[in-house]
Amino acid sequence: MSRIRQISQRELIVLLCIALIALVTIAVVFAQAESPEWKYYQSEFRAIVAETLGSVDVDTIPRGIQQIWVEDLDRVDRCITCHQGVQWKGLEEIEQPWTTHPDQEILSSHPIEEYGCTLCHGGEGFAVSEFEAHGYGEHWEEPLLGQAIASEYEPVNPPPLLQIRCNVCHRYERSTPNMEYINVGKELVRLKGCKICHVINGQGGRLGPDLTHVGEKHAEEFDFSNLSTDQMTIFNWHVKHFKSPTTVVPASIMPDLNLQTKEAIALSMLMMSWRDDSHLPRRLFPNLELKDEQTPEEIARDERMLTGDGAFFAKFSCFVCHSIEAFEIQSPTNKGPDLSWAPEDVRTRFNKTVEEFLFEPTGTMKIILESQIVLTDEQKWEAINKIMKAYDIVKNREQEKAP
């Protein structure tokens, strides 16, 4: 029997080397899978508990990934895998992530089993490593609203951005304890009359965009081209826009409200809290009637506006810019002249009668009547009659006053 050709040693050594690399790779994969961040935090937590609360048997502390599943919220939060001490007493002095929740009062009115963590704090509940869980990853849109992000906007006095998420459910309340920024924002909304032009919480005028769900507006939908800033964020857009609307949107007809930075921040937080809440269980809402709380005076004022001769001007949003003294209508902006004096005013300024001007307007009113407030001929005649009536009223008053 003749000897046959045998396979070369080199070939076998190459095969052996490849197999060895495969083994090493498998070992590395196992090593990596076996050493997640949270294991370190859990072992540290046990050490801290043993040191601080000597009476507790550390073996009773659960190991492995921990999670809170809130079924009707469709939410899984694994934050407590690392933040194991949130519900413990006696760890108040310990640093993050092992510390007790700093506000036990809030925690008892918002039980963690019913609310989870991320509903209020933001962040990615699914994740179990710090960077991802805090929602800083590129593809997670709701980051943890904590100090780290707030100090990007105001390093000295970071705004409490967390209140944005509180107000997702507390939005219909007139004011809420411990939500000072949001409360300032809500007060500004009433004071500046935002609802005259914007629908907010389902009510308001239609001159500007509906803001009821403006918090859902996606980053791509904002135009940053007129904003010279490094912070290309929705929040920054709102702040800059509140401080000077026409700088950010040159064609905007929104008036400059002369806001302080803090007020602009408060309003921006409020805007970003106006999310679509239709998927949230009703049990979460403190005020079960899902509309803005109003004082009796406000309700009476609204009713007055909607009855009598002035109702026409309220209905067609004329009062946004024009007061009508004769019908007790007060414009929040007073951008245009009082309509009670329109017959005289139009004559001196345009050398026209009110009829001529309404049917053939010029200047700003031409644009407004063509795009924002489009009236039929019938409605124009109604407006003219009411303006003449108002003119008579103010004329009579003037004559009565005259000596």
Add this chain to the structure above:
Amino acid sequence: MSLLPKQGALGRLFWSWRPQSDREAGEAVVANFLLHWFPSRVTLKSLSLKYSIYLGTISLVLFCILTVSGVFLMFLYVPSVERAYWWIKDLDYAVSFGWYLRRVHRIGAHLMVAAVFLHMFRVFLTGAYKRGSAAGSNRPFNWVLGVLLLVLTLFLSFTGYLLPWDQLAFWAITVGTNIAASVPWIGDEIRQFLLGGNEVGQNTLIRFYVLHVFFLPLVLTAIAIWHMWRIRKDGGLAIVEQLRIRNRERAPEAPAKTKTWSVLGIASGTSVTVLDPGTVHETDSVPSSPFLTTRLLAVTVATLVVVMLLALVVPAPLEEAANPEVTPNPAKAPWYFLGLQELVGYSALVGGVLIPGIVLLGLALIPYLDREQAGIGLWLTDKSGRRWAVIGTVWGLLWTVGSLAIGIKFPMREAFPSIESQLFFDMVSPATLLLLSFVVLYFVSLKVTSSSRTAAIATFCAFIVAFVLLTWTGTMLRGPNWQFFWPWEAWPRQPIPF
């Protein structure tokens, strides 16, 4: 230390199989059902790494890796628009080795697409689609099966792309199926057929899921088996043809003396041997076991190692959950379609329908257009082939770069602002220019060399260059609004909530 000691525990530990005769080696193949796949002997030229680069084997190994990891993934996935994305999140964060499984499956899929393309390039460049002289050989048909496998691989990858149901998935499939919709007359119907509706939704997800995990793998497995069976029927790898030609010139040897078995018992004399002068000579070949089996084991483990190592360092991205309201900018198809998307940017009709149609048809017809039988199995056939390969590459480079430059620097609609006809811009576009340059190259090289093989080589080399360049441009150089950015230019930053 010798790895092959005659005796010794160490030697046995590492290598126990040492056949002492051809018969022993041959019996190993006969006795093992799985090894029936291989011939008893295999030529040294077929084993050569320089010849085949084992790209077909690598593709098959990748397919096996994908099947195994895919079956595991099936246990952890629900094809539902409400749940799919969150299951992937769980896979990444909570399931043991889930993150790794997903990375292996993803990187394996990308590598398989690449390996199948490279395998096709290799088979073309070595002229391995030619019939040859072995009885019953039909390599041209096996090439067509290969083109079919390429299409199936692309479609498998494309259907898998949708399953994570994130923004990347949703919009890649939207863009991809929009390319299909540019087919005239029946485009919308094709799109509707693919999507199960007018937009990507639950119907699309379940359609793509079933195609991805059942239908396409089944068809691909069947055709892959056919493809490999045909290699045996075609007389082995194409390079064996060169050995046959050489052996034909040798004097035929008398058949070896051997025992034969008759009905009545053992008889002596010579065996019944057909003296085919084309038969591969014994000195050119080695037993498949262990020579081929060892090689295949090495290639298999090496492929596995590459996939495992890459999976360790390349994360599988998961973007935001799919949102039909928000279009990412830029929205891109999977990378292997980005060359097409680049062309579609110039003209949907020419770039999205005409060129891919011609390319697919051209690929399938190559072995029928080029029936020359010289130089089978030799890289680039001969000296003229090598020369025209260079000419084709340079030609492809110049015209592709030129077409891209025209497309980027002088958009046709700006050059002819007064013309409104869509047909005009379809016809007068960089895509058409590129197509014409290929047609010219083919006919010029055919005319000059009078060789269909040389013309094919020139055109194919130009095609490879254009494919790579266009894909690279679409993948790396196209930013928001499909604007062109050099690699060193930063894209404009995307706004974020906070």
